[in-house]
Amino acid sequence: MKVFLTGATGFVGLSILKELVSVGHTVKGLAQDTAKAEAVRSAGGIPVLGDLLVPAPWSESVKDSDVVISASSPFHITERLSLHEAERRAEAHAEMVGNLIHASTNAHVQALILTYHVTAFGNQGDHWASEVRMIDPVGLSRPTAGKYWDIERAARRAGLPTIEVFPGWVYGPGSWFKHYVVDGLKAGTARIVGAGNNYKSLIHIDDLAAGFRLILDKMPVGERFCLVDSTPIMQNEFIKVVAGEMGLTTPDHIDYTRFADTMGEVLAEALSSSVRVSNAKAINELGFKPKYDNCRQGVADVLQEMGIRISEKAA
Numbered sequence: 590m591k592v593f594l595t596g597a598t599g600f601v602g603l604s605i606l607k608e609l610v611s612v613g614h615t616v617k618g619l620a621q622d623t624a625k626a627e628a629v630r631s632a633g634g635i636p637v638l639g640d641l642l643v644p645a646p647w648s649e650s651v652k653d654s655d656v657v658i659s660a661s662s663p664f665h666i667t668e669r670l671s672l673h674e675a676e677r678r679a680e681a682h683a684e685m686v687g688n689l690i691h692a693s694t695n696a697h698v699q700a701l702i703l704t705y706h707v708t709a710f711g712n713q714g715d716h717w718a719s720e721v722r723m724i725d726p727v728g729l730s731r732p733t734a735g736k737y738w739d740i741e742r743a744a745r746r747a748g749l750p751t752i753e754v755f756p757g758w759v760y761g762p763g764s765w766f767k768h769y770v771v772d773g774l775k776a777g778t779a780r781i782v783g784a785g786n787n788y789k790s791l792i793h794i795d796d797l798a799a800g801f802r803l804i805l806d807k808m809p810v811g812e813r814f815c816l817v818d819s820t821p822i823m824q825n826e827f828i829k830v831v832a833g834e835m836g837l838t839t840p841d842h843i844d845y846t847r848f849a850d851t852m853g854e855v856l857a858e859a860l861s862s863s864v865r866v867s868n869a870k871a872i873n874e875l876g877f878k879p880k881y882d883n884c885r886q887g888v889a890d891v892l893q894e895m896g897i898r899i900s901e902k903a904a
């Protein structure tokens with residue numbers, strides 16, 4: 590298939606790109622500058638230069654695509670975001686995706702695949718959530734799903750079929766896992782926010798990419814899928830697993846307000862919210878079979894990939 594991918598230079602997008610290219614899809618990847626375009630090319634994609642907020646000339650490259658994947662983000666994971674700033678970014682994101690919808694209209698495009706985050710379902714406590722939950726974004730989903738209904742309406746009005754993907758927290762050798770967890774544990778700055786007995790639904794980056802490949806195989810238009818492993822884990826347990834694998838002690842807890850003051854309200858809300866999500870629909874309807882069904886082996890493998898070897902862990 591011919592695929593147009595936004596966010597192709599990002600943590601999630603680059604991994605989707607590599608996976609799709611590896612099974613023979615032709616992937617055009619949007620990049621904002623020439624250095625990043627080179628990363629798309631090295632990964633086997635065809636770079637297209639452009640800014641989603643400026644709807645030309647990249648939009649012409651969308652026209653002959655069979656599938657369009659939106660995997661951009663209106664913020665960087667290292668940014669300290671207030672709830673107010675998250676609202677502003679949500680507007681920017683709706684504009685970015687709106688321009689993509691416009692470019693995909695009256696073209697060959699069979700479906701637009703939209704990438705969200707399981708925190709778009711809101712704080713669920715101990716209850717299991719699935720694709721049928723209402724959208725009520727918290728934390729990192731505020732900037733991407735804050736204008737969910739505007740995006741949904743724009744696609745519907747354009748007559749563009751969509752498939753919505755809700756990945757869990759994606760761990761791999763980058764993004765929040767590297768910045769906040771691994772580097773934070775090394776520097777002694779990582780903290781468990783609040784009591785830590787809230788659920789995180791996770792997915793290894795390779796399993797997420799495989800999930801996108803299955804979606805392209807089946808093309809389940811009009812559907813939503815949660816791509817998560819089978820074993821949601823509490824925040825405090827997860828930090829304990831990573832710290833243990835690194836040969837470090839589990840860090841202290843920090844009060845929500847103090848954490849929000851230093852790291853921003855959006856991250857504080859994201860880390861302390863509880864979202865325990867089922868992958869049953871992806872397993873049954875896509876044939877999704879995560880290699881890492883729980884995060885323990887996945888974390889060990891990612892740390893190894895990051896060069897934190899078993900022999901060095903205890904050092």
Ligand SMILES: NC(=O)c1ccc[n+]([C@@H]2O[C@H](COP(=O)([O-])OP(=O)(O)OC[C@H]3O[C@@H](n4cnc5c(N)ncnc54)[C@H](OP(=O)(O)O)[C@@H]3O)[C@@H](O)[C@H]2O)c1
Pocket residue numbers: 595596597598599600601602619620621622625639640641642660661662663664665666685704705706707733755756757758759760764765
């Ligand atoms: N990381 C996770 O754990 C995780 C978990 C679940 C869901 N997701 C979802 O996955 C998606 C991507 O997240 P990510 O972690 O991969 O983010 P990321 O690493 O920050 O990547 C964001 C991508 O969007 C691009 N972008 C931003 N503004 C743009 C613009 N105006 N025009 C064109 N491209 C633009 C960036 O380009 P530049 O590189 O040039 O800035 C980059 O390629 C988001 O929807 C996020 O909610 C992520």
